Amino acid sequence: xxxxxxxxxxxxxxxxxxxxxxxxxxxxxxxxxxxxxxxxxxxxxxxxxxxxxxxxxxxxxxxxxxxxxxxxxxxxxxxxxxxxxxxxxxxxxxxxxxxxxxxxxxxxxxx
Amino acid sequence: xxxxxxxxxxxxxxxxxxxxxxxxxxxxxxxxxxxxxxxxxxxxxxxxxxxxxxxxxxxxxxxxxxxxxxxxxxxxxxxxxxxxxxxxxxxxxxxxxxxxxxxxxxxxxxxxxxxx
Numbered sequence: 512x513x514x515x516x517x518x519x520x521x522x523x524x525x526x527x528x529x530x531x532x533x534x535x536x537x538x539x540x541x542x543x544x545x546x547x548x549x550x551x552x553x554x555x556x557x558x559x560x561x562x563x564x565x566x567x568x569x570x571x572x573x574x575x576x577x578x579x580x581x582x583x584x585x586x587x588x589x590x591x592x593x594x595x596x597x598x599x600x601x602x603x604x605x606x607x608x609x610x611x612x613x614x615x616x617x618x619x620x621x622x
Numbered sequence: 623x624x625x626x627x628x629x630x631x632x633x634x635x636x637x638x639x640x641x642x643x644x645x646x647x648x649x650x651x652x653x654x655x656x657x658x659x660x661x662x663x664x665x666x667x668x669x670x671x672x673x674x675x676x677x678x679x680x681x682x683x684x685x686x687x688x689x690x691x692x693x694x695x696x697x698x699x700x701x702x703x704x705x706x707x708x709x710x711x712x713x714x715x716x717x718x719x720x721x722x723x724x725x726x727x728x729x730x731x732x733x734x735x736x737x738x
Contacts, residue, residue: 544726553712553729554665599664608653608672608719609680610727614664 515543515600515613523619530587532616534600535580541603543576544610545585548597557585557598590620624649628713628730636738641700643733645713652718654696655727656680656688658709665712671696672718703737710734 518533534543542561546554560567560576560583567574573586587594597617601610626647635641647654652673657665667680669688677688685707687699700707711734714727 541724546729551732553731554714554727555729556726559726603719603724608724609655609667609670610724611667612657612665614662 515602515611517598517600517613517616519616520614521617521619523621524590525621526590526592528590530590530594530618530620532585532598532618534583534585534613536583536600536602537581538604540578543574543583543603544601545572545574545583546599546601546612548599548615550596554599587618590618592620592622594618595620626713626715626728626730628711628733630733631731632734634736634738635703637703637705639703641703641735643698643700643711643713643735645696645698645730646694647713647715647728647730648694649715649717649728650693651715651728652693653716653724653727654690655714655716656686656696656698657712657714658682658707659712659732660709668698668711669696700735703735705737708735708737 515536544559545557548554558569560574571588576583597615599615601612629644655670656668659665666682671677671690710732712732713730716727717725
């Protein structure tokens with residue numbers, strides 16, 4: 512079964528608004544990563560947050576991690592049309608070197 | 623610049639044929655992975671390798687095999703293609719994990735495989 516579950520499955524907002532996506536997971540993790548996938552392309556790494564971190568920023572991205580609730584959120588501020596893509600969370604389970612991906616959130620930014 | 627490439631980008635084959643998808647990375651990464659992506663399932667891990675001569679099964683390995691004879695390549699073979707293996711296949715690589723867990727993975731552009 513999938514370790515990560517994203518919510519919502521699809522999100523459509525107006526350009527300039529903030530977009531928030533959530534990820535829940537089941538087991539203890541070493542770190543959690545977020546990836547972006549543009550249509551027809553491979554995944555691109557966005558940000559990694561370690562299990563002992565609570566918040567991390569990278570440009571317009573803000574990621575939070577709550578290990579007590581086994582959840583993470585990705586916030587994209589001041590969205591742009593180019594942010595239209597699918598976003599995936601991926602977790603590294605303790606003791607393993609491989610990632611387990613969620614099913615993704617499809618984000619559409621309307622001009 | 624270092625990169626990870628996949629070939630072919632598109633492939634149409636018939637049921638029962640053997641198919642090999644190529645993956646080549648110039649990052650000099652130890653770890654390499656193969657995923658398939660299907661609607662409603664996200665990315666699922668097929669096989670992975672932590673170094674030369676090392677291969678491991680992922681969650682959906684039935685009907686697939688890999689071999690790792692050098693650092694740069696991890697070809698994925700479908701022994702006898704089935705319609706259920708129609709999918710988009712992604713190869714990825716990453717550096718060896720440190721004490722805090724696995725590093726980011728770098729993905730190839732994908733191969734769209736259709737089995738008729």
